[in-house]
Amino acid sequence: MRIKVINPNTLEVMTQGINETVKMVARPDTEFVTVNPSRGPISIEGMYDSYLAAPQVIEEVLREKEKYDAYIIACYGDPALEAVREITEVPVIGICEASLYIASLLAPNFSIITVIPRVIVPLQQLVAKYGLAQRLASIRVTNLSVEEFAKDLVAGQRALLDEGRKAVVEDRAESLLLGCAGMAGLDAMMEKELGVPVIDGVAAAVKLAEALVDLGKKTSKINTYKYPEKKEFKGMAKIFQP
Amino acid sequence: MRIKVINPNTLEVMTQGINETVKMVARPDTEFVTVNPSRGPISIEGMYDSYLAAPQVIEEVLREKEKYDAYIIACYGDPALEAVREITEVPVIGICEASLYIASLLAPNFSIITVIPRVIVPLQQLVAKYGLAQRLASIRVTNLSVEEFAKDLVAGQRALLDEGRKAVVEDRAESLLLGCAGMAGLDAMMEKELGVPVIDGVAAAVKLAEALVDLGKKTSKINTYKYPEKKEFKGMAKIFQP
């Protein structure tokens, strides 16, 4: 089985971090590549960043369509998720959605620890769209940007632990979700310190991708996720023409 | 007051139709332009189209940022709406959101008549995000694509009337929403035939834009809609750099 993991931003050190996590959790017989587009925002912290990263996510899927058995979008805002489900039959997993379902199997509720305050409302809306708002104990932020987190992992881990602890103690969260792909790999350390399940969306997505491929399941193409309608995309690269 | 109306797709005949409606409803002292990007999908019918049209919507706003007092995104999926709210302080109105509020002032519920089945689920999710799912009597489709509708307006109007009538009779809708900017201007004809308020999102958005500008209100920049974070957008045109 071959899985393509797409980091929607252009921060290569983060792509490497994601790749480390994928390597650690993927089964031996799972082949994978972790890529990021060459164009686009260096990090995704808000809807502007997200919308400007989305076409490159789509392009990463279109470019080598027949080659993969599943795709993972490794940004916690799940950018372009439904669009990618339209252009391929193989399963497409967003790390936010993946983390929500995995956590729900282990605990009755969860808090998300993410980067900066401006993404709180978009994440609330995303969780509500997936239907799990009633399980959301809180969304807390480290107040470190994606880049700051990447540059000073020690400070980042301290902030994650601080906010995770507050989520458990003050918000009664019974599990925690790492709300940024830049936090990939930090779940074990946090679990050890805090004593609750901590879900890394990247790891969760890899295992769900493997599960869906094992089951031979494909994305429903009957209506909402049908292939895009045949139409002209003026002035756009040929790869985008449906 | 100057309003920029952006048709996110590249179908110029539709831009003209939208412009006709704007002209008809704008106040004499309201200046406006109606534009469409030169690049991108000829119509928007699904999330793939929507995500690939979004950057050009953003670009249309960035290009002449200081010149306008409000922006209207004239596609019923409200593509890139929150992103545009991040990059300007002036009000930004999506025609779906506009139509929902205007209808809610006139009737206790509404049905949306839109184009093809694949957009039903995304519209349900959009209405739910705005909080008005409990007022949604139904979403019905003409089964004509945006282009088919534009090419054969007679067939289009007949289908609109047929579905609108079913929404009123079978689904007990007390108002109707035109679920595509390509239907702009058809509200009066439908009202006359069906006897319930019919809301054209384009017209609704123009009046709400005028209202907000009159009130001197600006988009909240305190958190979610703050200007994008300063960061590198690799390989992208200078206009997109925050």
Place this chain on the structure above:
Amino acid sequence: MRIKVINPNTLEVMTQGINETVKMVARPDTEFVTVNPSRGPISIEGMYDSYLAAPQVIEEVLREKEKYDAYIIACYGDPALEAVREITEVPVIGICEASLYIASLLAPNFSIITVIPRVIVPLQQLVAKYGLAQRLASIRVTNLSVEEFAKDLVAGQRALLDEGRKAVVEDRAESLLLGCAGMAGLDAMMEKELGVPVIDGVAAAVKLAEALVDLGKKTSKINTYKYPEKKEFKGMAKIFQP
């Protein structure tokens, strides 16, 4: 266009304050009158007051039915709103409903600052009825009655600012709503101090009324808001007989 603005209580100084706001925001070509009934509670703070003010609101509309193009009910509990929609075809706007939609176009959430604790639950229920409970960050109170607020505007403004600031800082509200018509006109001062959009429901309602009249839209008369059934109203003034 002629708009009748009805203050449902009998506090004339408040009617004058509302009128000042209407004058300030109405377009030059909008004619308006601001009235209050001669009978009824001097202020509306609870459902008892509200129900006893409602018939006089209805009477104010019935009395000069053909003369106006829109009605505004200028009390934040929107008393008798649906009833008035039954007795006229022209748009009827409640200032609570108006403020919710205007705020939702500018910010992802809002707090309401209102008068005394007993109106918190009725306002929660009203916001939920309009569908926007998920956008409600909090309801806060000045702990000043309508009359106290009217008598000591300095204390009133201080309390408004204090509670508004707490809503922004503690409840993460990204916009604020003035939860009493007696606060009309104080939005600009608060915006300047607090840096978030502050919506005055009276002003919002005026602009929405103008918008609906411009669009030529009428209240749906197909079912829920049909004219009242013909029937006897025993012992009541002729004006109330349907």
Place this chain on the structure above:
Amino acid sequence: MRIKVINPNTLEVMTQGINETVKMVARPDTEFVTVNPSRGPISIEGMYDSYLAAPQVIEEVLREKEKYDAYIIACYGDPALEAVREITEVPVIGICEASLYIASLLAPNFSIITVIPRVIVPLQQLVAKYGLAQRLASIRVTNLSVEEFAKDLVAGQRALLDEGRKAVVEDRAESLLLGCAGMAGLDAMMEKELGVPVIDGVAAAVKLAEALVDLGKKTSKINTYKYPEKKEFKGMAKIFQP
């Protein structure tokens, strides 16, 4: 124990019907009177009727405040319910709310059979306010007005049975609620024919009133239902002055 049952409309034959039901279900030691105001609409079918009946309901309670241990508002729209809870400490029961709770103890869902289509939306909103929207299988109407129902009970019962049967068969309702006080007493006949519990709100309210009085429970006066604020009610009868 003394209970005052208030029919908010002025249709005396309906008051007598309600009284028959009360007599049938009240315990031997329960004293009661069933009254209707001398002023107001002959029936309540919509919010206009409801708001114009409300002050007289309030007056019926104020007039003899110390004399009763509980009040019942015998109209399925529960008009003025919260207002009446403000002006007395003894329990106040609306027949809609009563029927919802009693039905919920006997069946997992219910349909309401009521009079004419215009009350469907207000009833949906009322059920949602009480929190039981998820248990509402459907609202169906006999298409007979309150007066028509009162005049031709045979036609009324036939329509009730027809719609009740459809609710059970087509909407999978497992219990039925009589959605108008004018239908009081018809539950037994319907149960026999349809084989599901049929709840008469008047009967339900009587038993809940007895239950609350037996328990010695009073309405919470700590905030929302506090006695009305002391204030002037201009030009209104002394009885209404708080």
Place this chain on the structure above:
Amino acid sequence: MRIKVINPNTLEVMTQGINETVKMVARPDTEFVTVNPSRGPISIEGMYDSYLAAPQVIEEVLREKEKYDAYIIACYGDPALEAVREITEVPVIGICEASLYIASLLAPNFSIITVIPRVIVPLQQLVAKYGLAQRLASIRVTNLSVEEFAKDLVAGQRALLDEGRKAVVEDRAESLLLGCAGMAGLDAMMEKELGVPVIDGVAAAVKLAEALVDLGKKTSKINTYKYPEKKEFKGMAKIFQP
């Protein structure tokens, strides 16, 4: 009328306490027995305890099926409630459900004061299932187990008062619910101290059982609560064979 009150746990002192409350509130003509199974957990604090107590609750009903006019399940988790509704036609009341409806007739919201933190989530889910989550101000715990509460009533009452006071002051609860059958009988003391209605689910259930029997209402047997399907229950006592 004969009512069987079943304490699902095996703590006899608690059964006696429940019986005291039943005796105090039941009408003189209501016969009742209060029992507990001889097998099963000494208290119910979590879903493990609940599932292991359920069969004995069922057995208590099956054992003397024709003898009673109503059953009460006197544990705040309402264990086996729907199952018991399947095996008898007479009304079956759970004390949690009962307390929610009684409180809702007296106050716009409520807090539940219960035993230990692990039951908070199951109670939230139970309240949501009954539809009243929007009225739930908070769930607070005494941090005393059922047995500790039974052994040291003084400490128990102090903790109840402390948490009840916090619910009223900090969570704005306008009524309180005793969230454990072991607290039966403490409502009056708390009401006196705290000034809000306090509902004892056992007492509430007794009065609702009397109400339903008076009305002659039976559980709906049309679908969900039909008698169990005829089938083999391998290796189980004959009493359990449908």
Place this chain on the structure above:
Amino acid sequence: MRIKVINPNTLEVMTQGINETVKMVARPDTEFVTVNPSRGPISIEGMYDSYLAAPQVIEEVLREKEKYDAYIIACYGDPALEAVREITEVPVIGICEASLYIASLLAPNFSIITVIPRVIVPLQQLVAKYGLAQRLASIRVTNLSVEEFAKDLVAGQRALLDEGRKAVVEDRAESLLLGCAGMAGLDAMMEKELGVPVIDGVAAAVKLAEALVDLGKKTSKINTYKYPEKKEFKGMAKIFQP
């Protein structure tokens, strides 16, 4: 990795069918046993059956606690799920919950095809508890009991296909869920005929169990799913004593 799959009923032919499916989807290195209790209902169709099967499910887990890395409860009502999460640290998966998450990764909505009408309401409540009610297009039934289905697989498959087709065509379901463990293994046949993803909860649960074990994740023991409180279980086998 060792997984114990528990069929909560006592129908051995169904246990064998479940085992076939587990064998087909489990990875080569996954060891598993599929068992059913020796006591209890031959099938589970309602809450009575469910509550009487629950203790034996618990017993199956307690009996060999240290031996397994995950447990699967293979009945679509997920009986005793939370209780089992209390008594072990390893992941516990219910096949209903599993199927909901897997389907949600492949399609925007789903219908459940299950056995007989009486389980519709309990399944609606279960889906709502997991938060995914908004994705539920419909619940349809074959009208065949579990035993009838097991005895006449040809009739069963025909009914499944018929109802599945109606769900897709009439209810616009974009994926289907097999709502009974007795239908295990029929997903591929249905997918081929109906062209939408069909999820077999047993297969879904196996893959999710493998995923969770791979990730090294354990059930949260911090509060709700803590080990049962130490207490006496009177008259019950030693195995049940916490």
